[in-house]
Amino acid sequence: MATIGTPLAQVEKSEVRGPLERREERLAWLMLLPVLLALLALGVYPALSTLWFSFQQGGSFGMGTTNAGWANYVRLFHDExxxxxxxxxxxxxxxxxxxxxxxxxxxxxxxxxxxxxxxxxxxxxxxxxxxxxxxxxxxxxxxxxxxxxxxxxxxxxxxxxxxxxxxxxxxxxxxxxxxxxxxxxxxxxxxxxxxxxxxxxxxxxxxxxxxxxxxxxxxxxxxxxxxxxxxxxxxxxxxxxxxxxxxxxxxxxxxxxxxxxxxxxxxxxxxxxxxxxxxxxxxxxxxxxxxxxxxxxxxxxxxxxxxxxxxx
The missing domain is CATH 1.10.3720.10 (MetI-like)
Structure with missing residues (x-):
C-alpha cells in the first residue's frame, strides 16, 4: 500500500516487477534449492529425529524402540x-x-x-x-x-x-x-x-x-x-x-x-x-x-x- 505523499510513479516502479526480475528471482531460488535441501537433510531432519528418539526407549541403535514419554528426561535429572x-x-x-x-x-x-x-x-x-x-x-x-x-x-x-x-x-x-x-x-x-x-x-x-x-x-x-x-x-x-x-x-x-x-x-x-x-x-x-x-x-x-x- 502506498504511503501518503509517495508519488504514484515511484509506487508503480517499486511494486510492479517486469518479466526479467521475475526470471531472476526464480533462477535465484533454483540455485538456492540444493543448499536448502542439504540443510534440511543434514540439519533439520537429524535434529528432529534426535528430538523424537529422545522420547523412545528399548531397541538398539534406534531400531525397535517404544514410546517412553518423559522417562529419559526424568532419568537425566537424576544422573550424576x-x-x-x-x-x-x-x-x-x-x-x-x-x-x-x-x-x-x-x-x-x-x-x-x-x-x-x-x-x-x-x-x-x-x-x-x-x-x-x-x-x-x-x-x-x-x-x-x-x-x-x-x-x-x-x-x-x-x-x-x-x-x-x-x-x-x-x-x-x-x-x-x-x-x-x-x-x-x-x-x-x-x-x-x-x-x-x-x-x-x-x-x-x-x-x-x-x-x-x-x-x-x-x-x-x-x-x-x-x-x-x-x-x-x-x-x-x-x-x-x-x-x-x-x-x-x-x-x-x-x-x-x-x-x-x-x-x-x-x-x-x-x-x-x-x-x-x-x-x-x-x-x-x-x-x-x-x-x-x-x-x-x-x-x-x-x-x-x-x-x-x-x-x-
Whole structure:
C-alpha cells in the first residue's frame, strides 16, 4: 500500500516487477534449492529425529524402540554422571574459548606488524591448526606419558624429577584437566588468529596515522581504535569457538578418553558412550537434545550481542 505523499510513479516502479526480475528471482531460488535441501537433510531432519528418539526407549541403535514419554528426561535429572559431564563441558568452553580469544588476538596483532620474516611467523602461527585434532591429542598423550613421555624425560635429565617417582600427568584429575585446557587453547588459537588477522587487514592505515598525529599512544590506539573496529570479527569468532567447544569430542577422546575416571568426560563423549558402548539410543538422543538446546541458547545470546553491536 502506498504511503501518503509517495508519488504514484515511484509506487508503480517499486511494486510492479517486469518479466526479467521475475526470471531472476526464480533462477535465484533454483540455485538456492540444493543448499536448502542439504540443510534440511543434514540439519533439520537429524535434529528432529534426535528430538523424537529422545522420547523412545528399548531397541538398539534406534531400531525397535517404544514410546517412553518423559522417562529419559526424568532419568537425566537424576544422573550424576550427566551433571558432572555438563559441568566439565561448560568449564571447558568458558576457559578454553577465553584463552583462545586472548592468545589468538595477541598472535594476530603480532603477525600484523611489519618486520622481516613476517610470512614465516604467520606460517608458524597456523601450524597447530594444520595438524588434525586427533593427531595433536595422540602426540600430546605420548609426550605426557609417565613412563616414556618426552616431558618426564626432560624433567629427569634436568634433575627436576625423581625417576623413581615420575609425574603421572594423565593419572591426576587436576593435571589432566589443566592439560586438556592447554591443548585446546594451543590447538585453536591459530584459527582465532587467522580470523582476527583478516579483520586487522581491513582496517585502513589512514585511521592509525590520524590517531598518531593526534598524539595517541599504542595502548590508546589498541583500546580505542583497533579493538572497537574488530568487535564484529571478535563476536563472530566467539560464536564459532563456543559452538565448537561445547561439541568437542575428538580432542578429549584421543587425549584422555574422559579419564582418569570421569574427570575429563564432557557431554559429547558421554553421548558417544551411551549410544556406541551401551547401545542406549533413546537416552543418548536425550543427552544430545539437551546439548543442542544449550548450544542454541548460546547462539541466541551471541546473536543479541551482534544485534546490539549494530551488525546486520
Amino acid at each position: 554422571q550427566f551433571w558432572s559431564a555438563l559441568r566439565f563441558s561448560l568449564l571447558y568452553s568458558l576457559i578454553t574459548v577465553a584463552g583462545q580469544m586472548i592468545c589468538g588476538t595477541a598472535l594476530a596483532l603480532f603477525a600484523n606488524r611489519r618486520f622481516a620474516g613476517r610470512w614465516l611467523a604467520r606460517a608458524a602461527i597456523l601450524f597447530p591448526w594444520a595438524i588434525p585434532t586427533a593427531t595433536n591429542s595422540v602426540i600430546w598423550a605420548y609426550m605426557f606419558n609417565d613412563q616414556y613421555g618426552l616431558i618426564n624425560s626432560l624433567l629427569e635429565h634436568l634433575g627436576l624429577m625423581n625417576p623413581a617417582h615420575p609425574t603421572v600427568w594423565l593419572g591426576s584429575p587436576q593435571l589432566a584437566t589443566v592439560l586438556i585446557y592447554v591443548l585446546a587453547v594451543w590447538k585453536a588459537n591459530s584459527l582465532v588468529a587467522l580470523l582476527v588477522l583478516a579483520g586487522l587487514q581491513s582496517i585502513s592505515d589512514e585511521i592509525y596515522e590520524a590517531a598518531r598525529v593526534d598524539g595517541a599512544s599504542r595502548w590508546q590506539i589498541l583500546w580505542r581504535i583497533t579493538l572497537p573496529l574488530l568487535s564484529p570479527v571478535l563476536l563472530v569468532t566467539l560464536i564459532l569457538r563456543t559452538i565448537e567447544s561445547l561439541q568437542a569430542f575428538d580432542l578429549i577422546s584421543a587425549f584422555t578418553n574422559g579419564g582418569p575416571g570421569n574427570a575429563t568426560q564432557n557431554l559429547g563423549l558421554y553421548i558417544y558412550l551411551q549410544i556406541q558402548q551401551f547401545g542406549d539410543f533413546g537416552y543418548g538422543s536425550t543427552l544430545a537434545t539437551v546439548l543442542m538446546a544449550i548450544t542454541l541458547v548460546f547462539i541466541v545470546l551471541y546473536m543479541r550481542m551482534l544485534a546490539r553491536s549494530g551488525m546486520r
